[in-house]
Amino acid sequence: MLDTAQHPASAAASAAAPPLLEVANIEVVYNDVILVLRGLSLAVPQGGIVALLGANGAGKSTTLKAISGLLKTEEGEVTRGEVRFAGERIDGIDPHDIVRRGIFQVMEGRRIVADMTCLENLRLGAFTRRDNEIRRDIEMVYSFFPRLKERTGLAGYLSGGEQQMLAIGRALMARPKLILMDEPSMGLSPLLVKEVFGIIRRINSELGVTILLVEQNARMALSVAQYGYVMEQGKVVLDGTAEALAANEDVKEFYLGGHGAERKSFRNLKSYKRRKRWL
Amino acid sequence: MEGALLFQLLLNGLIVGALYGVVAMSFVLIYKASQVVNFAQGEFLLVGAWVCWWLLTEWQLPFWAGFLVTLAFMTLFGIILQVVVLRPLIGEPVISVIMATIGLGIFFQALMKWIFGVFAKPFPPVFSAERVSVLGLEVQTAYLLSLGISLAIMAGFGWFFRYSRHGLAMRATAFDQQVAQSLGISVPRVFAMSWAISAVVSAVAGVTVGMVNGVSSALSVYGIKVFPAVILGGLDSILGAVLGGLIVGVLENLAQYVDGQWLNWGNMYQVAPFYALLLILMVKPYGLFGTKNIERI
Ligand SMILES: Nc1ncnc2c1ncn2[C@@H]1O[C@H](COP(=O)(O)OP(=O)(O)O)[C@@H](O)[C@H]1O
Ligand SMILES: [Mg+2]
Numbered sequence: 001m002l003d004t005a006q007h008p009a010s011a012a013a014s015a016a017a018p019p020l021l022e023v024a025n026i027e028v029v030y031n032d033v034i035l036v037l038r039g040l041s042l043a044v045p046q047g048g049i050v051a052l053l054g055a056n057g058a059g060k061s062t063t064l065k066a067i068s069g070l071l072k073t074e075e076g077e078v079t080r081g082e083v084r085f086a087g088e089r090i091d092g093i094d095p096h097d098i099v100r101r102g103i104f105q106v107m108e109g110r111r112i113v114a115d116m117t118c119l120e121n122l123r124l125g126a127f128t129r130r131d132n133e134i135r136r137d138i139e140m141v142y143s144f145f146p147r148l149k150e151r152t153g154l155a156g157y158l159s160g161g162e163q164q165m166l167a168i169g170r171a172l173m174a175r176p177k178l179i180l181m182d183e184p185s186m187g188l189s190p191l192l193v194k195e196v197f198g199i200i201r202r203i204n205s206e207l208g209v210t211i212l213l214v215e216q217n218a219r220m221a222l223s224v225a226q227y228g229y230v231m232e233q234g235k236v237v238l239d240g241t242a243e244a245l246a247a248n249e250d251v252k253e254f255y256l257g258g259h260g261a262e263r264k265s266f267r268n269l270k271s272y273k274r275r276k277r278w279l
Numbered sequence: 280m281e282g283a284l285l286f287q288l289l290l291n292g293l294i295v296g297a298l299y300g301v302v303a304m305s306f307v308l309i310y311k312a313s314q315v316v317n318f319a320q321g322e323f324l325l326v327g328a329w330v331c332w333w334l335l336t337e338w339q340l341p342f343w344a345g346f347l348v349t350l351a352f353m354t355l356f357g358i359i360l361q362v363v364v365l366r367p368l369i370g371e372p373v374i375s376v377i378m379a380t381i382g383l384g385i386f387f388q389a390l391m392k393w394i395f396g397v398f399a400k401p402f403p404p405v406f407s408a409e410r411v412s413v414l415g416l417e418v419q420t421a422y423l424l425s426l427g428i429s430l431a432i433m434a435g436f437g438w439f440f441r442y443s444r445h446g447l448a449m450r451a452t453a454f455d456q457q458v459a460q461s462l463g464i465s466v467p468r469v470f471a472m473s474w475a476i477s478a479v480v481s482a483v484a485g486v487t488v489g490m491v492n493g494v495s496s497a498l499s500v501y502g503i504k505v506f507p508a509v510i511l512g513g514l515d516s517i518l519g520a521v522l523g524g525l526i527v528g529v530l531e532n533l534a535q536y537v538d539g540q541w542l543n544w545g546n547m548y549q550v551a552p553f554y555a556l557l558l559i560l561m562v563k564p565y566g567l568f569g570t571k572n573i574e575r576i
Contacts, residue, residue, distance in 0.1 A: 073457045099463030107461055113454045116447070124447050128463035174463065 018087060019043040020210050021067065021103075021178055026081030026091070028059075028066050028234075030074065036062045038234040039081070044178065049204050049211045051225035051242065053218045053255055059234040060214040061108055064180040067212070068105035069095035085178070100128050102177035106184065108214075110167040114156030118148050121155050121166055125173030134173070141169035144199055161192040168199065178210045179203070185217045193217065197224055218255035222246045230255070287416060288532040294422050296528020297429035301484045302501050303508040303520035304436055305477035311453040311515050312473035315365060315376055319384035320481060321502015322391075327353050327482020328489035328498055329391050335403050342405050346486065350479050357478030361471045388499060399495035402486075425487040432480055433521055440517065449473060453515075507552040511559055527552040 021044040028037035036059050044050045054060050065071040066078050067085075072095060083091040090098055112121050122141055126134045142149040145165040151158060155166055164184055171179050184200065185193040201224050203209050215221035222228055222242045230238040230251060238248070245251050306320045330352055334345035364383065368376050406420040413423070439446040452459040452469040459466055485498055508527045512519025534551030 068461065070457060070461055073460055094465070095460040096463045096465045099461070105461050107458070111455065111458045111461070113451050113458065115454060116450065120441075120447060120450075123444075124451055124462055127444060127448055170462070 017046065018084075020046040020086060021212065022084040023063070023067065024082050024084070026066055026083065027079045028062055028071065028076055029079045030062075030076045032075075032077075036076075036234050037066065040231065040234060040236055041081075042229050042236060042239070044210060044212050045227075047204075047208060047210055048227065049200070049213060049225045051218070051221035051228035051245075052212060052214045052231065053216075053221060053228060053245075053251075054231040055254075056216070058231045060231060061182055062234075063231070064105055064182055064212070064214060066091070067098075068103055068180055069093055069098045070105060070107075096128075099174060099176075102175075103180065104171045104174045104176035104178070105180040106167050106171050106182060108182040108186065110160075110163040112155045112158075112163050112166050112170065114154065116155055117153065118151045118155050118158070118166055121170050122148075122173050125170035128174055137173055137175070141172050144172070144202065145169055160187050161189070161196070164188065164192075164196055165199070168196070168203070172203065172207070172209075176209060178212065180212050180214075182214045183216060184213075185215060185220060193220060200224055218251065219246075283416075285536055288536050289529060290416065290418070291422075292529035292532035293525060294426045294429075294528070295531070296525035297426055297433075297521075298484050298488060298524070299501065299504050299508050299527050300521035300524025301429050301432050302481055303505045303512065303524045304433070304517050305480040305484075306505045307509055307512075307515065307517055307520045308436075308449075308473050308480075309477045310509075311517075312449050313361075313365070313470040315380065316373075317477070318377065318380040319387060319502065320477075320505055321499030322384045322387035323353070323357075323478050323481035324485030324488065324501050325391050325494075325496060325498045326356065326387055326485075327478070328485035328494045329395050331482070331486045332400060332402060332489060332494045333395075336400075342403075349482055349486065353478040353482040354475045357475035358471045360478070361474035365474070366467065366470070384499070384502065388496060392496060395494075397496065399493040399497070401493040402490045405490060419491060421487070421490045425491065428483060428487055432483065436517060445469075445472060504552070507556040510556055526555070530555050 023040060023042045025039050025041050026037055027035065027039060029035050040059070040063060042050070042052070042063075052060050052063060062071070062076065065074065065076065067083055067090075069090070071077065078091045081091075082089055085098075085101060085103060088101075090101065090103075093101075113124065116124070119138070122138050123134065126137065145168075147162060148165055148169060151162065155163065158166060168179075168181075168184070181200070184196050188196065197220050200211060200213065204211055204224075213221055213225060222245055225242045228239065228242050228245045229236045230245065238245070238251070240248070302320060302324065305323070306317055309315055309317045309320075327349055331345055331349040334340045334348055335342060338345070340348065360383065364379055365376070368379055406424075409420060410417050411420055411423060412418070440450060448459065448462075448464045449469055449472070451462060451464060452466055456466050459469070484501065485494075488498055488501070504527060505524075508523035509520050510523070511526055512521070512523030530551050
């Protein structure tokens with residue numbers, strides 16, 4: 001059960017309509033033994049951008065894979081709780097079926113098909129579609145990412161930024177209702193990060209695609225999201241509106257703070273803090 | 280006279296080589312899509328040719344009808360083999376999968392002998408003219424047809440993998456199964472489809488050879504010739520498979536020529552491709568067209 005008292009956004013949303021995506025108290029186990037998510041809950045309202053923040057290894061990618069079903073391809077399994085999309089349970093369903101229902105995951109590390117061209121990658125994104133508007137949508141993707149149109153060679157030779165754009169463009173080709181985006185800013189220059197986040201905002205506002213955004217770059221993520229969750233060791237430890245999180249002292253200290261000398265003691269400090277505040 | 284013989288042998292080499300290329304392509308298709316080394320590829324030709332022969336002689340179907348029914352049958356045959364035999368072996372050691380395909384090969388080899396006997400049986404004549412003359416050379420009509428069919432299949436593969444939705448899905452699956460699944464592609468379905476296509480294409484090759492030489496268990500030799508062809512071309516390259524097949528076909532016939540003219544060792548036709556294979560692998564261990572990985576972080 002989702003504890004609505006703990007989740008103001010979902011409480012507010014459920015008053016009007018149920019959230020598009022609802023993850024309720026899920027537990028995820030890899031290889032039958034490694035417990036990675038330990039009762040995680042979150043909700044993503046229709047049309048919103050929700051950020052999922054947390055340190056490396058917190059379980060952010062695992063959360064996205066639990067939603068998209070890709071967990072199955074890594075010997076992972078949702079052993080407790082449920083995932084609901086548009087009111088229907090989707091945990092346990094095969095990933096290719098979940099894509100057909102309208103959830104598309106842009107995986108960490110872009111994962112474009114390196115030995116195909118840009119165009120072929122885009123056409124692959126439309127694999128689940130049988131309509132005749134695919135050509136039009138390719139032009140639409142090019143209008144978001146004009147530089148992809150000029151790239152005729154193999155996608156493996158694109159720069160990191162272009163690969164990220166291609167990965168996002170490929171997701172758009174599936175006409176998803178919800179995009180799960182895993183660390184789109186990873187490895188990009190500050191300028192490119194800005195550009196990519198600008199696009200994410202436009203996808204949301206112009207195409208009406210709901211977005212669950214996993215990021216290490218908390219500042220950027222909170223600048224485009226309306227709501228955010230912070231997770232640690234497989235659990236949500238803090239959530240709130242993007243403004244509230246950006247103003248939160250702990251979030252500031254751990255996720256928005258400097259990256260210099262404090263990094264070394266970061267781990268100890270964090271667990272100390274967590275014990276004090278959250279456990 | 281000598282020159283004409285050489286030319287004739289080269290032409291034969293290309294025609295047979297194109298068929299090797301087609302069989303090698305269907306072998307590589309399975310390998311690329313589902314990472315299975317199919318030692319029963321030659322038996323696909325055998326089963327396809329026998330089924331077609333049976334429909335044409337026992338059921339007296341017209342050629343086109345018998346051929347189409349054969350293709351439909353082979354589609355099911357490929358899917359059922361994959362689903363029943365190979366799917367349960369996913370995740371098992373490579374050696375188990377190899378043993379399974381070797382077993383399949385032996386099983387179908389024996390089954391066909393049991394049903395149809397051990398002697399070669401001729402196809403009912405399909406063409407009114409046995410031979411036609413091309414550029415002053417006498418060529419069997421069936422050979423010409425065989426070359427035409429091989430080229431059509433190759434063009435079909437090219438189109439399929441470049442432009443069709445399912446062809447792209449197969450390439451994506453070969454590249455990374457998790458990525459394929461994230462795009463909405465059902466990987467088990469891709470596996471089954473690759474076996475179906477492979478079985479159908481091999482059967483076409485089998486029927487073609489059958490029309491020329493008659494149907495017999497000798498057809499499964501094509502499954503062995505596939506190995507020098509695909510290893511020459513690089514195990515994971517469809518284009519390489521085609522070229523490898525052509526090279527093997529031409530080499531065989533050249534070797535026969537050299538042998539007949541000067542050496543008189545008598546078995547060069549059989550072994551020359553394997554000598555060439557050894558030589559090429561010494562120079563290029565991944566074959567002529569083995570994967571160059573593109574990596575970028
Ligand atoms: N396929 C897997 N098998 C086993 N353990 C895994 C697997 N994927 C992730 N983990 C473990 O789960 C934890 C969370 O990983 P992940 O979800 O990737 O975190 P994040 O995306 O927040 O960095 C890590 O401790 C990681 O080692
Ligand atoms: Mg991650």
